Amino acid sequence: MADIKGSEKASALSDFRVLSFDCYGTLVDWESGFIKALQPLLSQIPDTHPLKSSTPEILSVFQKIKAQIFKAQPILLYSKLLQQAYIALAQSLRGTGDPDPSSTSIEAERFAASIQNWEAFPDTRDALQRLGRHFRLVILSNVDNVSFGRTLQGPLEGVNFDAVYTAEDIGSYKPDHGNFAYMFSRLHADFGVQEEEVLHVAQSLVNDHVPAKELGITSAWITRGKEGQKGMGGTLQDLREKVAFSWKFADLNELASAVEMERQS
Numbered sequence: 312m313a314d315i316k317g318s319e320k321a322s323a324l325s326d327f328r329v330l331s332f333d334c335y336g337t338l339v340d341w342e343s344g345f346i347k348a349l350q351p352l353l354s355q356i357p358d359t360h361p362l363k364s365s366t367p368e369i370l371s372v373f374q375k376i377k378a379q380i381f382k383a384q385p386i387l388l389y390s391k392l393l394q395q396a397y398i399a400l401a402q403s404l405r406g407t408g409d410p411d412p413s414s415t416s417i418e419a420e421r422f423a424a425s426i427q428n429w430e431a432f433p434d435t436r437d438a439l440q441r442l443g444r445h446f447r448l449v450i451l452s453n454v455d456n457v458s459f460g461r462t463l464q465g466p467l468e469g470v471n472f473d474a475v476y477t478a479e480d481i482g483s484y485k486p487d488h489g490n491f492a493y494m495f496s497r498l499h500a501d502f503g504v505q506e507e508e509v510l511h512v513a514q515s516l517v518n519d520h521v522p523a524k525e526l527g528i529t530s531a532w533i534t535r536g537k538e539g540q541k542g543m544g545g546t547l548q549d550l551r552e553k554v555a556f557s558w559k560f561a562d563l564n565e566l567a568s569a570v571e572m573e574r575q576s
Contacts (some may be wrong), residue, residue, distance in 0.1 A: 324510070324566075328447060329473075330449070331494060332449070332452075333451065333452060334452040335429070336425075337513050337535070338514075339435070339467070340431070341429060343430070344429025346370075349369070352418065355465045356405070362404065370431075372400065376399045377392065380396055385482070388455040389453060389478060390426075390455050393419075393422060393535070397422045398541070410413040417568075425459035428465070429462070434563050436467070436470055438563035439491045441567040442566070442567050445570055448471070449475065449476065450475040451490060455478065455479040456480070457567055459477055461473065476490070484519055486518050491523075495519075501572075509528070510529055511528050511530040511531070513532070514535050516532070516547065516553075520550075520556050521553045523556070529561060532554075532556040532559045
């Protein structure tokens with residue numbers, strides 16, 4: 312159970328009908344895939360560069376660049392956003408200008424396409440299969456449809472979701488409140504589900520749990536070992552007053568086991 316109590320609308324995991332998931336960072340290992348895809352760029356900067364060997368710092372810098380692009384171009388496709396963010400990061404790391412813009416553009420396209428190679432966390436598939444016996448499973452992700460389709464054909468192959476809601480379909484990116492409003496509207500129209508019957512499950516504090524508190528949405532934090540670590544999703548120390556998740560689990564296996572234990576009691 313989390314040390315930060317959120318909504319009092321539900322007292323048990325079994326009270327919910329739907330689990331909504333963030334994808335990248337929660338189901339798929341975003342950060343490892345990102346760092347691996349970034350190696351060609353990192354290999355070009357000196358060993359003395361402060362970001363050369365600091366994964367948390369490079370993640371934080373990239374996240375800030377992404378956030379700036381989100382704000383300026385809220386309907387930009389995620390694949391294009393990744394390309395623009397890569398180019399901006401490359402310019403920042405190289406410092407003295409881009410010696411070959413066309414080459415950097417090609418690198419950026421390859422980086423954006425690497426999403427299909429980002430691996431699911433080891434527990435993801437099995438846990439989703441277990442959770443799917445008890446809940447409808449839906450995706451609410453800051454991604455475009457083509458990129459998510461590649462993820463479904465790759466790391467999440469064989470996993471069935473009842474619905475998928477992408478930033479491309481919605482026209483904005485989390486933490487925008489409109490993304491959650493869109494999901495709840497569709498869940499009500501398509502499945503007759505009310506907001507209080509949905510548990511939002513995510514790793515990112517900034518993109519998911521901050522807006523969840525602002526909107527009064529019940530949520531579960533999947534830490535993925537990121538407690539206290541600086542990176543894509545923000546730190547609990549920095550955001551403690553802005554989040555109110557009702558459950559905290561290390562991974563999806565813990566969540567699935569907690570659900571099964573409740574069902575058996």
